[in-house]
Amino acid sequence: MLLLTSLTALLPFISSCQKEELAPESAVATISAKSLAVEANANTNASIMPAGVVCEEWSNVSGNDVAQVPVSNPSGSKSSITTLEKASSSTPNYGRRLSAYITAPYTGNYTFAVAGDDAVDLYLSTDTDPSKKVKIAGLLSWTNFREFTKYASQKSAQIKLQAGQKYYIEVLQKQGGGDGHVSVQWTMPNNVTETPIASSRFAAYSAPAAAPASSAPTYTASGVVTLRNVHDMTISGKAIAGGNQPAISLIDCYNIRITNCKLYNSSDVGVYLHNCRNITVDYNFFTNVSTGVYVDQAVQGGIVVNNNQFLNMKGPFPRGQFVQFNNVNGSGNSISYNKGENVFGASNPEDGISLYQSNGTPSSPITVNGNWIRGGGPSASGGGIMLGDLGGSNQVAMNNILVNPGQYGMAIAGGSNNQLINNVIFGKQQYFTNVGIYVNSIGGHKVSNSKVKGNKVKFYNSNNYLNPVWLSNNADKPDGWDTDNKWGDGADASILPASIITYK
Numbered sequence: 001m002l003l004l005t006s007l008t009a010l011l012p013f014i015s016s017c018q019k020e021e022l023a024p025e026s027a028v029a030t031i032s033a034k035s036l037a038v039e040a041n042a043n044t045n046a047s048i049m050p051a052g053v054v055c056e057e058w059s060n061v062s063g064n065d066v067a068q069v070p071v072s073n074p075s076g077s078k079s080s081i082t083t084l085e086k087a088s089s090s091t092p093n094y095g096r097r098l099s100a101y102i103t104a105p106y107t108g109n110y111t112f113a114v115a116g117d118d119a120v121d122l123y124l125s126t127d128t129d130p131s132k133k134v135k136i137a138g139l140l141s142w143t144n145f146r147e148f149t150k151y152a153s154q155k156s157a158q159i160k161l162q163a164g165q166k167y168y169i170e171v172l173q174k175q176g177g178g179d180g181h182v183s184v185q186w187t188m189p190n191n192v193t194e195t196p197i198a199s200s201r202f203a204a205y206s207a208p209a210a211a212p213a214s215s216a217p218t219y220t221a222s223g224v225v226t227l228r229n230v231h232d233m234t235i236s237g238k239a240i241a242g243g244n245q246p247a248i249s250l251i252d253c254y255n256i257r258i259t260n261c262k263l264y265n266s267s268d269v270g271v272y273l274h275n276c277r278n279i280t281v282d283y284n285f286f287t288n289v290s291t292g293v294y295v296d297q298a299v300q301g302g303i304v305v306n307n308n309q310f311l312n313m314k315g316p317f318p319r320g321q322f323v324q325f326n327n328v329n330g331s332g333n334s335i336s337y338n339k340g341e342n343v344f345g346a347s348n349p350e351d352g353i354s355l356y357q358s359n360g361t362p363s364s365p366i367t368v369n370g371n372w373i374r375g376g377g378p379s380a381s382g383g384g385i386m387l388g389d390l391g392g393s394n395q396v397a398m399n400n401i402l403v404n405p406g407q408y409g410m411a412i413a414g415g416s417n418n419q420l421i422n423n424v425i426f427g428k429q430q431y432f433t434n435v436g437i438y439v440n441s442i443g444g445h446k447v448s449n450s451k452v453k454g455n456k457v458k459f460y461n462s463n464n465y466l467n468p469v470w471l472s473n474n475a476d477k478p479d480g481w482d483t484d485n486k487w488g489d490g491a492d493a494s495i496l497p498a499s500i501i502t503y504k
């Protein structure tokens, strides 16, 4: 065991972008069998997570039926609350949706109950996938606040949940007139009833917005697009095969949206942004390109790469990411709700998402939220999500789900104020696999003031040893490292649905 662990430690930890700049000590890793064992056993208390229930409301919607909540339209307001409850008010005519991930603290049977006014439905998924939700309780007519026993339908059957597993839960409420409120309670296997459910059971669920391209997309074939010093326009509906050029290049541009395009078949990147600000790239499909979206020298912020799908990035290194930010700074930068898949043998990826020498702001970190990534390798250095590559600050990767993402799952390779929060990672043994999460000050870029909390990681290295996590002794220990993660359990290949790419 000791020998094998030491061999594991000798596998190189290399940042994703520019290997040639690495100092020699970057490949030196030290870990003891003892510390690994302690960390692997540390804290299976998954209940310590930031609270997070998304509350969406649609106003000026009449009626008393849940079916009248217009969920297919964007909500008029969206806020974060701490549990599945909203106190009574007399605001008339709204629809409301509460959504979250709920984590079961024990394995066993749970009973849920709802109260509300005027009508409420409660849904629970069998895992984190909202599409698997089923209605488990509801009421067709009002109750008093927290009155859970007025109708039989308010109470669910007993539902078996697994300790530490995260489940998608959703409440729909419709208010007509008079009082309006909603509450959910549960009774746990230990017969303790929480009214309302403790906020510590919830983790933020951020639903991707409805994806326009999920229906059959219609593209218009176009040659490559290269724009300089252009602003305030939208590029949409184009199918662009890049050949040996980026399918779309924006240089010195601002206030531009690239949406509903298919960007494919290029030995260069899909979208290249240089010295741009306030650019949104969303609902596009990228396939068979070196890197999907490559952004460099964007020092004024506002770079948003959300809700795209990526299939089979071709590299070669240093390209090979779904999205890479290189010297992207400022506020309002986001890489969120994207879905990326690299089919082994049909792709040559490096990292899924890489933040290289990039800096958010303390109040507006670069946000990598809610992405789904499957597949990676055989790169000896690439993996899922890399923060702080050769430095960088104020970056947060949260609520991402990764399956077999490559040599590593997620990493902080340098910089300050970088965070890994509430991610779930599974990696099976492959000949290039190493570690689920690592934190390592590479190339002299010291990791400091970082946070690693609420993550669940099950990852097998190339020797088929469980190797969920590694902290270099050259890095400051991240907040939450020893106490607030679940190392070695709580994830398997089923954390992502079989098909995640729906764009064509």
Ligand SMILES: [Ca+2]
Pocket (backbone or CB within 6 Å): 117, 118, 142, 175, 176, 177, 178, 179, 180
């Ligand atoms: Ca009412």
